[in-house]
Amino acid sequence: MRYNYGKGWRLQYMTQDEIRVRFAPSPTGPFHIGGARSALFNWLLARKMGGKLILRIEDTDLERSTKESEENIKEALKWLGMTWDEGIDIGGEYGPYRQTERLDIYQKYTEELLAKGLAYHCYCTDEELEKDRQQQMANGETPHYLGRCSHLTKESEAKFIAEGRKPTVRFRVPPNQQIVFTDLVRGTVSFESNGVGDFVIVKSDGIPVYNYAVVIDDALMKMTHVIRAEEHLSNTPRQLLIYDALGFKRPEFGHISLILGKDRTKMSKRHGATSVQQYRDLGYLPEALVNFLALLGWSPVGEQEIFSLEELIQAFSMDRVAKNPAVFDVDKLNYINATYIKQASPECVLELALPHLQAAGYVDGTLTAEKRAWLMEVMTAVKEHLSYGAQVVDHVDIFFNEDVQFESEEAAEVLRDEDASQVIEVFKEKMAALETVDAASVKKVLKSIVKELKLGGKKVYMPLRVAMTGKMHGPDLDHIIPIIGREKVMARINATMAKM
RNA sequence: GGCCCUAUGGUCGAGAGGUUUAAGACGCCGCCCUCUCAAGGCGGAGGCAGGGGUUCAAUUCCCCUUAGGGCUACCA
Numbered sequence: 241m242r243y244n245y246g247k248g249w250r251l252q253y254m255t256q257d258e259i260r261v262r263f264a265p266s267p268t269g270p271f272h273i274g275g276a277r278s279a280l281f282n283w284l285l286a287r288k289m290g291g292k293l294i295l296r297i298e299d300t301d302l303e304r305s306t307k308e309s310e311e312n313i314k315e316a317l318k319w320l321g322m323t324w325d326e327g328i329d330i331g332g333e334y335g336p337y338r339q340t341e342r343l344d345i346y347q348k349y350t351e352e353l354l355a356k357g358l359a360y361h362c363y364c365t366d367e368e369l370e371k372d373r374q375q376q377m378a379n380g381e382t383p384h385y386l387g388r389c390s391h392l393t394k395e396s397e398a399k400f401i402a403e404g405r406k407p408t409v410r411f412r413v414p415p416n417q418q419i420v421f422t423d424l425v426r427g428t429v430s431f432e433s434n435g436v437g438d439f440v441i442v443k444s445d446g447i448p449v450y451n452y453a454v455v456i457d458d459a460l461m462k463m464t465h466v467i468r469a470e471e472h473l474s475n476t477p478r479q480l481l482i483y484d485a486l487g488f489k490r491p492e493f494g495h496i497s498l499i500l501g502k503d504r505t506k507m508s509k510r511h512g513a514t515s516v517q518q519y520r521d522l523g524y525l526p527e528a529l530v531n532f533l534a535l536l537g538w539s540p541v542g543e544q545e546i547f548s549l550e551e552l553i554q555a556f557s558m559d560r561v562a563k564n565p566a567v568f569d570v571d572k573l574n575y576i577n578a579t580y581i582k583q584a585s586p587e588c589v590l591e592l593a594l595p596h597l598q599a600a601g602y603v604d605g606t607l608t609a610e611k612r613a614w615l616m617e618v619m620t621a622v623k624e625h626l627s628y629g630a631q632v633v634d635h636v637d638i639f640f641n642e643d644v645q646f647e648s649e650e651a652a653e654v655l656r657d658e659d660a661s662q663v664i665e666v667f668k669e670k671m672a673a674l675e676t677v678d679a680a681s682v683k684k685v686l687k688s689i690v691k692e693l694k695l696g697g698k699k700v701y702m703p704l705r706v707a708m709t710g711k712m713h714g715p716d717l718d719h720i721i722p723i724i725g726r727e728k729v730m731a732r733i734n735a736t737m738a739k740m
Numbered sequence: 741g742g743c744c745c746u747a748u749g750g751u752c753g754a755g756a757g758g759u760u761u762a763a764g765a766c767g768c769c770g771c772c773c774u775c776u777c778a779a780g781g782c783g784g785a786g787g788c789a790g791g792g793g794u795u796c797a798a799u800u801c802c803c804c805u806u807a808g809g810g811c812u813a814c815c816a
Binding site for chain 1: 741742743744745746747750753764765767774775776777778779808810813814815816
C-alpha cells in the first residue's frame with residue numbers, strides 16, 4: 241500500500257454530493273509556474289470528480305497585493321484553459337471571494353476566539369520579539385512566542401493601550417498536543433504543538449494573517465479538499481488548531497511537492513522564465529504547457545505522454561501524485577511544445593510566431609490577406625523546426641532577406657564546385673519553362689536535373705540551396721522555392737553568381 | 741539551530757517484498773532515411789545516496805547517517 245488509508249478516500253468522495261476544491265493565489269507578482277500547476281491539479285480533480293473549483297484571492301498582504309497581479313492570474317488561467325465555477329468575477333453562494341472583502345467575517349470569529357480565551361491581544365514590540373527569537377535560536381530551541389502577553393492583567397493592558405500600542409491577536413496554542421493529519425499525498429504527518437508557539441492571527445492593523453483567514457474561508461466555502469504546494473505543509477498544524485478551536489470540519493489536505501530549478505532549489509528568476517506569462521510570450525502553446533505541468537509531479541497509468549485537456553481529466557487521479565520535488569526540465573517542455581506545434585495549423589503557428597516576426601522587423605503591424613497567406617506557407621515550412629514561437633526568427637531570414645550572404649566559407653565553396661554552374665543553368669532553364677511553381681513541380685524539376693546530369697543529389701541541391709539562401713541547411717528545397725517565388729529565386733541566383 | 745517533507749540514470753518518473761535482466765519519456769551517443777538541418781524509424785550508454793536492521797527473500801518495510809527542500813513573519 242502506498243498510503244496507509246488506502247484508496248478509500250476516492251470512494252468516500254465519489255459518493256458525496258460534490259467535491260469542492262479551490263485555487264487561492266495571492267496577487268503579489270507575476271503568476272508563477274508553480275501556482276499554475278497547483279491550479280491545474282485542483283482543476284483536474286474538480287473536473288474528474290464532477291466537482292467545483294473555486295477561485296479565491298488571498299490579498300491580505302496589503303503592501304504586495306496588486307489588482308494588476310490579480311488580472312494577470314485570471315488571464316493566465318483562462319489562457320491555460322482552466323475555468324472556475326465560483327469565485328471572483330463570477331461570484332457564488334459563498335462569496336465574497338476576495339479576502340479583503342471578508343474582513344467583517346473574520347472579525348466575528350476573532351471576537352469569538354477572544355471571548356472564549358482561545359486568543360488574546362499581544363502588545364509586544366518588534367524589538368522584543370526579535371530579541372526573544374535570537375536568544376531561542378542561540379539556545380537551539382524552535383523560536384516561538386514566549387507568551388509574554390498571554391495572561392496580561394487589566395492594568396498592564398490598559399497601560400499599553402494608553403501608550404498607544406496597537407495590539408495583534410494571537411492564537412493560544414494548547415500545550416503538549418500531538419497534531420496529526422493524513423495528507424493525501426504524504427500519508428500521516430504529525431507535529432508537536434509545543435513547537436508552534438502562540439501565533440498572530442490578526443495583525444495590528446486589523447487584517448487577518450494568511451494562516452487564519454485561509455481556515456475560515458476554506459471552512460465557510462465548504463472546501464472538501466485543500467490541494468496546495470508543499471510550502472504550506474508546515475503551516476497546516478497551525479491551521480488545524482484553528483479548525484478545531486472554531487469547531488469547523490477539517491478538509492482533506494494534499495500537499496504537492498515544489499517545482500525546483502536545475503540546481504535543485506526553488507524555482508526563481510535566475511532559473512529563467514518562471515511565470516506563465518513569460519512562457520506565453522515566448523510562444524508556447526497553453527495545451528503544451530498544461531501537458532508538461534501535469535507530468536511534473538503526476539504520472540499516468542500507461543505510457544501515453546501527450547494528453548489533451550480532456551484526456552488529462554480522464555486520466556488524472558490524486559493517488560498518482562508524486563511526493564518528491566520535481567526539477568523543471570525546459571528540454572522536456574520544449575519537446576512537448578514542439579510536438580504540439582507539429583500538429584498545429586499554420587494559422588496557429590503564425591499566431592505564436594507573429595509577435596517575434598514583428599519584433600525582428602520582418603513584418604509590420606498590418607497584414608494584408610495576401611501577406612498573411614504567404615506567411616502561413618512560411619510557417620508550414622519552418623514549423624517542424626520550432627520548439628516555441630520565439631525560435632521562428634532563427635529560421636525565416638531566408639524567406640525575407642533577398643541579399644544572399646554566405647554563412648560560411650564552406651558555403652561559398654559549394655558554388656565553386658565544377659558542376660555547380662551547369663546545375664544552376666539547367667535549373668534556371670527548367671524553372672523558366674514551368675507553368676506553375678509548386679512543391680510538386682519543383683520537386684520534379686530537381687529530380688530531373690539529378691537524372692539528366694547524372695549527378696548525386698548533393699551536387700544538385702547544395703549549389704542551388706547556397707545560391708538562393710547562402711546557407712548549407714534549411715527546410716526542404718522544394719518547399720522553399722515556391723514560397724520565395726520564381727522571380728525572386730531567379731534574382732537571388734543571378735545576384736549570387738555575379739558575385740562569384 | 742529546531743520542526744516537517746523528500747531520496748530509483750543528467751531530468752521527469754513506473755515500481756506497492758519474490759513476476760526485474762529495474763518500464764516509459766526528455767536529454768545524450770550511434771545507425772537508417774535524406775540535398776542539408778530538423779522530424780521520423782531503429783539501437784545504445786546511464787540508476788535504486790550510504791550504513792544498519794526485519795525477512796527464506798528488500799528498490800520496495802523500519803532505524804540511523806548524508807543530501808536536498810520547506811516552515812520557523814504583524815508574507816502567502
